[in-house]
Amino acid sequence: MTAGARIDAGVCGFVTNVEVSTEDGQFVRFGIESTCEKIRALAEAIEQLGPVDAYQEISPGGGSLVLAAARAVLSGCCAGCAVPVGIFKTMQVGAGLALPKDITISIAKEG
Known part of the structure; x- marks a missing residue:
């Protein structure tokens, strides 16, 4: 099973693509590509974890x-x-622990 997401981080303009895959529905692997240097460092840190137990x-x-x-x-x-x-x-959806549904954060400044 696989799941994917495209994340537009906001005003910074960086875009991240995430792919999560699992063979057993519990332990997942991440594929993360980003235009953001810090998210690329996060992707490397997550990759070093190896397969992640989505239930945990x-x-x-x-x-x-x-x-x-x-x-x-x-x-x-x-x-x-x-x-x-x-x-x-995306991990939750990839492991079958959530249904795929877009999430939205709408921010407005008043005053």
Whole structure:
């Protein structure tokens, strides 16, 4: 099973493509390509994890290795980047733990 996403990170203009694949529906591998240097570093950190247990990633009692890697790599203004949540959601869909549905964040400034 595979799932993919195209993530437009926002005002920075960077685009990330994510592909998640699994043979058993539990352990997933990530393919991440990005125009952002920091997301490329995150992709390398996630790749070094090897196959990731998607069930453990969503477990309320366990910590997410994917999101921990994002916290370790992304700092400063990049700490609020939307790409890690896109990677995480693509993992859920790829492992059959969520249905594919676009997510949207609409931001407006008033006053």
